[in-house]
Amino acid sequence: MNSLGTLIERIERQRKTLEVHTDDDAIVAELGRQFETRTVDVTHRSLGSLDDSGFVIVRSTDGEFRGALGIDQFRAILSPQIHPPWELADADYDRAELFDFLENTLFTTYDRRQMVATAREIEERAWRVGSGRLYTGFQRAAALAAQTAVYERLGSHGSLAVAVFLDDAWDRAPLDGMTVVSKPGSELGEFWFVAFDGGDTEMESCALLAEERRDGEFYGFWTYDPSMVDELVAYLETTYDVS
Amino acid sequence: MGNDEFEPDPFALEAAAGELPVDDVFRLLADRHARYALIYLHDNPTPTVEELADVLAAKDASDRATIATPADRNPIRIRLYHAILPWIDALGFIAFDPGTNAVTDTEIPTAVTDAMGVTDPPP
Numbered sequence: 001m002n003s004l005g006t007l008i009e010r011i012e013r014q015r016k017t018l019e020v021h022t023d024d025d026a027i028v029a030e031l032g033r034q035f036e037t038r039t040v041d042v043t044h045r046s047l048g049s050l051d052d053s054g055f056v057i058v059r060s061t062d063g064e065f066r067g068a069l070g071i072d073q074f075r076a077i078l079s080p081q082i083h084p085p086w087e088l089a090d091a092d093y094d095r096a097e098l099f100d101f102l103e104n105t106l107f108t109t110y111d112r113r114q115m116v117a118t119a120r121e122i123e124e125r126a127w128r129v130g131s132g133r134l135y136t137g138f139q140r141a142a143a144l145a146a147q148t149a150v151y152e153r154l155g156s157h158g159s160l161a162v163a164v165f166l167d168d169a170w171d172r173a174p175l176d177g178m179t180v181v182s183k184p185g186s187e188l189g190e191f192w193f194v195a196f197d198g199g200d201t202e203m204e205s206c207a208l209l210a211e212e213r214r215d216g217e218f219y220g221f222w223t224y225d226p227s228m229v230d231e232l233v234a235y236l237e238t239t240y241d242v243s
Numbered sequence: 244m245g246n247d248e249f250e251p252d253p254f255a256l257e258a259a260a261g262e263l264p265v266d267d268v269f270r271l272l273a274d275r276h277a278r279y280a281l282i283y284l285h286d287n288p289t290p291t292v293e294e295l296a297d298v299l300a301a302k303d304a305s306d307r308a309t310i311a312t313p314a315d316r317n318p319i320r321i322r323l324y325h326a327i328l329p330w331i332d333a334l335g336f337i338a339f340d341p342g343t344n345a346v347t348d349t350e351i352p353t354a355v356t357d358a359m360g361v362t363d364p365p366p
Contacts, residue, residue, distance in 0.1 A: 021298070021301065046286075048282070048283070048285070048286030048287070049282050049285065049286060049361045050279060050282050050283055050286070050298065050302055051302055051305050051306075053305065055301040055302065055304060055305040056301070057297050057298075057301050064313075065293075065296075065297050065313055065316055066313065067310055067311060067312055067313070068297070068300055068301035068304050068305075068310070068311040068316075069301070069304045069305070069309070069310045069311065070304060070305030070306075070308060071305075072308075073308055073310075
């Protein structure tokens with residue numbers, strides 16, 4: 001990757017298919033609406049006599065079976081208000097397979113509140129692990145100013161290495177326990193990101209990356225894929241002065 | 244429909260005694276995946292093995308409120324190819340072509356679909 005935007009473009013190319021097996025047209029319409037802004041094709045198959053409530057099959061770009069689950073359960077996962085993805089991730093399911101569909105899938109209309117909630121999940125994960133690197137792009141100094149208490153706590157917790165990234169200069173009181181990276185006029189003003197490399201536990205790595213395309217409207221994805229998180233972290237370290 | 248405790252309707256099958264190897268059909272219907280395959284074949288007469296494996300894995304996930312992964316699907320596909328479809332073929336309910344990995348024809352006796360509790364939707 002040579003910019004934050006290229007990582008989002010790569011996700012855009014991973015088009016997936018959601019094959020909905022149901023005889024309930026309302027469900028097809030609902031899932032179609034839910035995914036119309038994502039890089040997902042929703043197709044419909046009639047269910048027949050096989051099942052009562054129906055199921056969904058997730059396919060990769062080449063049509064390969066990637067996973068399947070009952071519609072009731074799928075809808076539960078889709079409601080972040082009920083089940084934040086990270087909470088389900090700690091349940092009994094095989095995390096990588098379960099979230100392969102929803103993660104690495106673009107969202108196009110997250111608002112600031114949804115972004116904060118998702119970012120908070122990553123920050124809490126970093127707090128629980130207490131080691132590793134937590135890199136957060138705040139876009140603007142004012143946004144960091146609103147979070148300094150939280151980030152100073154994170155920066156002094158365990159052996160967590162915290163770096164924060166801004167488009168403008170940080171001219172307020174120096175912050176304990178973290179590196180502040182400022183690069184005026186750069187991509188840092190447009191991207192909100194939180195990346196945690198999991199410390200010694202690769203399974204804990206996760207990241208959120210989104211571009212603010214309109215004021216308060218974010219376009220991006222979240223991921224558990226350790227290689228993608230590593231790539232983002234390495235990109236930040238080589239592009240900006242993180243040390 | 245279609246859980247592990249499934250009991251085929253014996254009366255539906257007994258009525259077809261003489262025309263069908265009833266004991267064999269009972270054994271077939273006692274196999275969960277064979278039963279699901281028959282139900283799907285009833286609605287979709289010419290599927291590929293891949294399509295059947297997808298749907299059976301999804302049906303299992305729906306029944307058990309779990310997620311079916313490619314690792315769950317693979318053994319189902321292998322069993323369909325090597326055991327279930329040849330078995331149904333031997334009973335004469337389908338024509339299975341292992342060369343093209345596809346079912347080319349399906350004609351399931353009404354006594355068998357009745358025994359599974361499958362009813363056609365009203366036209």
